[in-house]
Amino acid sequence: MDITVEKANILKGTIEIPADKSITHRAFMFSTLTKGKCKITNFSKGADCLSTLSIIQQLGCSIDYVNEKELIIDSMAAITAPSKPLNCGNSGTTTRLITGILAGQNFSSSLYGDESLSKRPMKRIISPLELMGASFKHNDYKLPIEIIGNELQGINYVSPIASAQVKSCILLAGLNAEGITSVTEPYKSRNHTELMLKYMNADINVEGNKVSVQKSKLSPEDLEICGDISSAAFFIVAALIVPDSDITLKNVGVNETRSGIIDVLKKMNGNIELLNERTISNEKVADIRVRYSKLKATTIEGEIIPRLIDEIPVIAVAATQAEGTTIIKDASDLRNKEADRITAVKTELLKLGANIEETPDGFIINGKTELIGDCETECYHDHRIAMSTYVAGLICKKPIKINQFQWVNISFPEFINLISKLIS
Secondary structure (H helix, E strand, O other): OOOOOOOOOOOOEEEOOOOHHHHHHHHHHHOOOOOOOOEEEEOOOOOOHHOOOOOOOHHOEEEEEEEEEEEEEOOOOOOOOOOEEEEEEOHHHOOOOOOOOHHOOEEEEEEEOOOOOOHHOOOHHHHHHHHHOOOOEEOOOEEEEEEEEEOEEEEEOOOOOHHHHHHHHHHHOOOOOEEEEEEOOOOOOOHHHHHHHEEEEOOEEEOOEEEEOOOOOOOOOOOEOOOOOHHHHHHHHHHHHHOOOOEEEEEEOOOOOOOOOHHHHHHHOOEEEEEEEEEOOOEEEEEEEEEEOOOOOEEEEEHHHHHOOHHHHHHHHHHHOOOEEEOOOOOHHHHOOOHHHHHHHHHHHHOOOOOEEOOEEEEEEEEOOOOOOOEEEOOOHHHHHHHHHHHHOOOOOOOOOEHHHHHHHHOOHHHHHHHHEEOO
16 A cells, blocks of 8 residues: 655644554563453554464464453463464564463464564574573574463573563563563663563562572463554654644653653753653553644654654654754664664655664764655564655655555554544
8 A cells, every 4th residue: 555645734623542552562462471361452553463363262262352442361271382483474573472471381382473573583582592491493593483382481581672572571570480480671671571570470680680489370460551652753853843733642651761762852852741641550641732843853862762662763853854963873773673773764764855874773863954855665574664754744745646655554553534624
């Protein structure tokens, strides 16, 4: 599906952001580790999360839809060996987290994914799991992977990178391992796993950047999932750069390990307010009001990077409208996402007229720049590149065409409908 994006006069109104994907993945998977029924309210319907849901069904859990916003996962029996290989689709989160669960089972299983996922690195999870006693068959640490279930032993793992997927994979394996399993990161990555495991009564301890678990059976709990700040990011940036805009985003998760984009955009002089702050299922939630702002350049680096890694493509769009030179460093892991997001962002924003330079671990972006458009852009099978380009298109002098925009459905099938409600 190709779409055309035209310049927007103004964004106004209030919308509710769809459910957080990271939390939805975990709610689905962690429910399999209980003995009982878990009601999940406001779950994500993106293709990635549906891949996770399909897999847990194949592992023996039953799914009962109460209505379009609620379902019940019944895991009264232990998870069972799947009858066929498990399809992770395009989802790195599904692949890496479910591997931690499957590594300590008494059966073998296989994972595969689409062309994009099959290029993504899995050594970062396979190596620590092998230290725990897990066994694998793979082709150069890429999908497809066969997981040969083994008894696991806890380890004290010092991770070379701050990655919630790596940390979560090891902790999930640790729930079924003898002894204590701990993960220490150079910086704290998103902590949805720790919060949900605590909420479901796992034996877990957090000390700074170190998280430890012992063998635990989770208790079945009802989980309500807040809106996804990574999805909200596109609307936040759009409202900041489209003149005279004033929008409110309802029910957005503002977990401190995910809210780096808010901190950065405020530092860039963004007019952003958190309203009605509260806690839902152990996660901090708020409504976010955003108004058009005259942005200033900044440098983004170091320990904040894990708190906004997924939002960097759309932050780059904001930087094109900021006075001065914005520098983004320490983000080399962007090259290991659905696409090489550093090269992809640079290539597509250059087409629109941005002044942007690619570096090995980020960007140098000079602003404020008038974006012209009048071109065709690509999304590289990457939902975040597609939506970031769409946001840029809202301020282009001339329309742009985005090819294969259907990749947005991987994470955010509601995107077009919601942005259309705000455009006047």
